[in-house]
Amino acid sequence: MTNDKLRGRTDWIKVRLLGGIGDWQFQVYPATEFASVARRLLHYMLRCQSSAKAVKPPRQAQWRRSQLLPLVLMACACWSGLISSRAFADELDDLPIDAWKQLREVERYQLQIAEKYWREQNWITAAAEYEKFMELYEKSTGAPFAQLKWSLAQVKLKKQNTAIKEGFQTVIDYWPESSHAIAAAYYIGRTQKEIGRTKEAKAALKSLVAKHPQHLVAVYALNELIDLATIEKDVPARVEHWKKLTFELKRTRDSSATCVQASQQLALHQFREGAFDEGVKALATTYNAAQLPSYVHSYVRVPLSELVAQTETKAKGETLTNQAIAWLRQATPADQSMPEAKQIARQILFGVADLTALAQRDDQVPAAYETIVAAFPKDDEALGRLAAWYKTKTNYDKARETYLRYADKNEGLGLVGYSYREQQNWPLAEQSYQQLLGQDAEHKVRWKPELAATHRGAHKWPEAITVYEELVRDDLSNAGRWRWEVACTHRDAGQLKEAIGHFRQCENFPENYKQMAWCHRQLKQPNEAITLYSQVSSDKASAPWALLQVAYTREEAGQAETAIQAFQQVCKKFPKDPHASTAHAHLQQKYKISVTLGGANEE
Amino acid sequence: MTFFSRLPRKLIRQTQGYAALWLIALVLWRVQNWLPLWLLGIAFLPSLPLGIAWLRQLRSHGDRNPMARSLVLTGLYPFWWHLAVFLAEFAGLHEVRAGLVSTGLLGLFLIGLAWMVWWLERASRRIERSQLDEVLRGGTLLVSPASAVEAHEQAARRRYWNPLDPRAWYYGRGSRKLKQSMLATCTYGMAFWLSVMTVSQIRGCRPNDYELPAGGGQQKTVAQSVKIQKVIRRKYVVNPYSSIKFSVPPIDDVKLQLQEATAHQYVVGYGEGTGAGFAGGTQRGKVRLIRLEYDGGDWNLNFGIGGDNNMLLEYGLLTQQKVGDKTEAIRIAQLAGFPSDKSPPLVFITGQGSLSVSNNEVKVLREYLIDKHGLLFASSGSQHFHNQFLALMNRVLPDVRAVPVPMDDSIHRIPFAIPSFPYVVPHGGREPLGWSADGRWLVYYHPGDISDAWADGHSGVSSNIYNGCFQLGANVINYGHVEYAKWLQARGKSK
Structure with a gap:
């Protein structure tokens, strides 16, 4: 399904969500747009989580996802922080609809041509078209915008100095009253930061914040200043900027993401410093009372585990744990008659148990989870988390005991089998899965792959192959996948000829051809392998890799001369590809040949 | 006798x-x-x-x-x-020299080890003989076995401290000889290593001072002029009925011969002096290309004649500045030995293997880059070196983040305009990285093996790429010298 919510104003960005949660496929990857989309996606995820309308994942993976969610949130927050400087300026380089209206038809036409090339990332032509606009319609209201976009095209062309001196500065000098002049001032600071002129960048961005404290550029400038302070390890400056973004600036549609991120970073920092109440205060600017407990728990996790892990900060970690648990307990709704309130209470109990585990209070952890089990008897998630905790303590027997208490007996038994597999106790794992196949015949397609994986782990190749073959017949919608598994099992078993036969039946070109070629190499059949690699090279993305493999194959076959030629071909045909680097280094180190025939110019 | x-x-x-x-x-x-x-x-x-x-x-x-x-x-x-x-x-013969140093050192170690073994064996035998003499002098064995046992027990109870004596208490009860040999070998190895380190530190005291070549020049891009010359082909009058077949050229066809020439309308350098050079330079000063030696890998990749020497010669030809006879190599620690006003404006580093740099060397390198206004010109010879170099820079300049160097930066424009970035293979990406502070590049990093393009054979790359690499190298060397000359001038004025 195409998610319309994720579409920005740039309608050529398409993001598709395929399958269930966790199976996202992005179709467009330009850095700025991708970052922008990722940011929106993050917020969408947060909304989904809070409104509990998200697609419910399979139960086996549910507890893991809930464990992982805070980590994913943190990672996304950090990641979006890292790339934010590129992502945030999108709205500043757009021409408002009113301004488009004021343009004459010819002007609009010329500007649209330039915009088309901009969207196609054809920066040279786009810059030429913007320049043409400025030459033809110097007095147009669109001229400052064209000049700004020309400057941004220069940045894309890695001519940042030209962009600053002849582009952004011109916007400020010729159209000082224009809204684009403020944007240009911001871009000057940002570009200076990008080319390492931190002092100038800092001065430019600070003056921008002082001059336009309520403008959107102030938000972006503060974000850049935070990045600069991070580079310089200037913690007080970072905190000051975070506070400004969190508490002082007005949140609008465009500035909200930056402010939210600042509040999260500030909260993390305050938790690390042991200032729990300050951290909660920062998060409270972003989340409402119902959401807050869940987010406080998510953001306190990492600082808490870091503090507790170090002997010097353990005491601080203990205090933070006590404060966090006490705060979560007091946030429990007194009236739990409504399902929403009950849900919040449940989340808080989970949070308390999780923090207890993170604080390494091992004696209190089982009791904390048992409290949840007592309050919500048919909720297997608490048991799953308790079992997972037992496993982190390598107490597998206790974990299995806990799994066997599951309301969903089949699910519990499946997890018992998996725990045996983790311990490489193959007979008992096999026994568990066999039992499952007997008692849950309805879902045998789900348990058979687990059984086959157990056989593979135990190196019982024929048994594993038999199970996969059954799956090929039983699960027609995934027949290709099971055929691949059959082939891989043959390969792992050293039955390379059979593996080749099965890989040939797979349809995931070029991966199957790569595997077939590898098998031929192991069978000392270089010519067959080379033929297959040649076919793989018809796939553009795999071509450099395939040619490099041809070279290695020839080398293994003792054909040193042709191998050298093949290595040189990699350098010559694909001088910009990283595989050329491997071939070049190999030729120099193994054959002491310096003439590798590479070489390229980066435009 | x-x-x-x-x-x-x-x-x-x-x-x-x-x-x-x-x-x-x-x-x-x-x-x-x-x-x-x-x-x-x-x-x-x-x-x-x-x-x-x-x-x-x-x-x-x-x-x-x-x-x-x-x-x-x-x-x-x-x-x-x-x-x-x-x-x-x-x-x-720098490579031969480096080989002789390392193998000679190994030989010295082995000779010393042999003498140490001989001396230890001799000393422990002497001790054993004296013990035997003592026993024989006492005659205990002949008098009574009981007293012999008693004497033996007494000896066992006594604590010997002499490390040459295999009975020393710290050798334990079993395999005493082996333990003695192990201790001696370890002690000798450590002493040898310490001596070598001490001597190598002495070497870092005073390298040759660096003096800029006297002269001046402007900070401008070399203008490229393209002369288009019309060459009228000779026309033949051909008998169309001749038995000899001619492919008759079109009558109006002319061949355009493009001759590219560089208009040297100004001098490459910096300052007011005459001739290509730098303000504050001396008559005996020369542009030198100094390579940094480091442990762990192959610091001497493409070093010397047939390697980076080509770049030094090419720099002289391209800029008309005086250059050294050959490229040089110094250890990182030796950078500390240069006085700040006679320090090399630029040092070069490359390799394919590991890059092992001590904390002291990191400190020296940081001081060189920041306090002595130096420039580190690095080129990656492999993906491994790329990772090693970035890790080193995180230690040397932890507060500076690497950024892509703009293509319109003066380092890419003066004296030669580099329209596109030339490289041999992309070991570490396809754009140059720089570490800058106070508006000056401290480090210029070429991720695509520029030294291979300079070397004889130019790695088989096309002429426009290796010429681009020479021009880029010239730009970086010139940039380092110009920035250093500016700094020296500013220091002189402030004094």
């Missing part, structure tokens, strides 16, 4: 005198920068005839005495090894 007592006194006196002279010459070679190499050669070369004289004495007097032979050969080893190293350096 021993071998040494039979030797002529004159030879011994000559040897003692020469040893003193040799030591002084050695120290001067390592720490001075004004004594010419040929003079040092005069001091080192006599070790050859003197050594031969000793060998002849050995042959005539002491050929049956292995001890004398070993002693003479051991004595000769450092002299001749050092002579070989000196001659390799004198001849400009």
Whole structure:
């Protein structure tokens, strides 16, 4: 399904969500747009989580996802922080609809041509078209915008100095009253930061914040200043900027993401410093009372585990744990008659148990989870988390005991089998899965792959192959996948000829051809392998890799001369590809040949 | 009568005198920068005839005495090894020199180890013999077995501290001899390593001062002028009925011969002086390309003649500035030995293997880049080196983040405009990285093996790429020198 919510104003960005949660496929990857989309996606995820309308994942993976969610949130927050400087300026380089209206038809036409090339990332032509606009319609209201976009095209062309001196500065000098002049001032600071002129960048961005404290550029400038302070390890400056973004600036549609991120970073920092109440205060600017407990728990996790892990900060970690648990307990709704309130209470109990585990209070952890089990008897998630905790303590027997208490007996038994597999106790794992196949015949397609994986782990190749073959017949919608598994099992078993036969039946070109070629190499059949690699090279993305493999194959076959030629071909045909680097280094180190025939110019 | 007592006194006196002279010459070679190499050669070369004289004495007097032979050969080893190293350096064979240094050091270690084993064995035997003598003198074994047992127990109870004595208490009860040998080998290895480290530190005291070539120049891009010349082809009058077949050229076809020439309308350099050079330079000053030596990998990749020497020569041709005769190499620690006003404006580093740099060297490098206004020009020879170099930079400049160097930066425009970034293979990406502070590049990193393009054969890349690499190299070298000259000038004014 195409998610319309994720579409920005740039309608050529398409993001598709395929399958269930966790199976996202992005179709467009330009850095700025991708970052922008990722940011929106993050917020969408947060909304989904809070409104509990998200697609419910399979139960086996549910507890893991809930464990992982805070980590994913943190990672996304950090990641979006890292790339934010590129992502945030999108709205500043757009021409408002009113301004488009004021343009004459010819002007609009010329500007649209330039915009088309901009969207196609054809920066040279786009810059030429913007320049043409400025030459033809110097007095147009669109001229400052064209000049700004020309400057941004220069940045894309890695001519940042030209962009600053002849582009952004011109916007400020010729159209000082224009809204684009403020944007240009911001871009000057940002570009200076990008080319390492931190002092100038800092001065430019600070003056921008002082001059336009309520403008959107102030938000972006503060974000850049935070990045600069991070580079310089200037913690007080970072905190000051975070506070400004969190508490002082007005949140609008465009500035909200930056402010939210600042509040999260500030909260993390305050938790690390042991200032729990300050951290909660920062998060409270972003989340409402119902959401807050869940987010406080998510953001306190990492600082808490870091503090507790170090002997010097353990005491601080203990205090933070006590404060966090006490705060979560007091946030429990007194009236739990409504399902929403009950849900919040449940989340808080989970949070308390999780923090207890993170604080390494091992004696209190089982009791904390048992409290949840007592309050919500048919909720297997608490048991799953308790079992997972037992496993982190390598107490597998206790974990299995806990799994066997599951309301969903089949699910519990499946997890018992998996725990045996983790311990490489193959007979008992096999026994568990066999039992499952007997008692849950309805879902045998789900348990058979687990059984086959157990056989593979135990190196019982024929048994594993038999199970996969059954799956090929039983699960027609995934027949290709099971055929691949059959082939891989043959390969792992050293039955390379059979593996080749099965890989040939797979349809995931070029991966199957790569595997077939590898098998031929192991069978000392270089010519067959080379033929297959040649076919793989018809796939553009795999071509450099395939040619490099041809070279290695020839080398293994003792054909040193042709191998050298093949290595040189990699350098010559694909001088910009990283595989050329491997071939070049190999030729120099193994054959002491310096003439590798590479070489390229980066435009 | 021993071998040494039979030797002529004159030879011994000559040897003692020469040893003193040799030591002084050695120290001067390592720490001075004004004594010419040929003079040092005069001091080192006599070790050859003197050594031969000793060998002849050995042959005539002491050929049956292995001890004398070993002693003479051991004595000769450092002299001749050092002579070989000196001659390799004198001849400009830097790779041979580096090989001789490392293998010679290994030889010295092994000779020392052999002597240590001999001495240990001799000393422990002497101790054992004295113990046996003591036992025999007492005659306990003959008198009564009980007293012998008692004496043995007494000896076992006694604590021996002498490490040469295998009965020393810290060797334990079993495999005492093995433990003694292990301890001796470890102690010797550590002492040897410490000595080598101390000597290598002495070397870092005083490298040759760096002086800029005198002159001046402008900060401008070299103008490229393209002359289009019309060449009218000779026209043939051909009999169309001739039996000889001609492909008749079109009558109006002309061949455009494009001749690209560089208009040298100004001088490459910085300052007001005459001729290509730099303000604050001296008449004897030259542009030198100095390579950094480091442990762990192949610092000398494409080093010297046929390698980066090509770049140095090309720089001289492209800029008309005075350049050194050949490229040089120094250890990172030696950068500390330069005075700040005569420090190299630029040092070059490359390699394919690991990059092992001590904390002290990191500190020296940081001081060089920041306090001495230096520029580190790095080129990656492999993906592994790329990762190693970035990790090193995180240690050297932890507060500076690497950024892509803009293509319109002065380092890419002066003196030669580099429209597109040339590289051999993308070991570490396809754009140059830079570390900057106060508006100046401290480090310029070429991720695509620029030194391979400079080397003989140019790695087989096309001429426009290797010429681009030479021009880029010239730009970086010029940038380093210009920035350094500016800094020296500013310092002079402030004083």
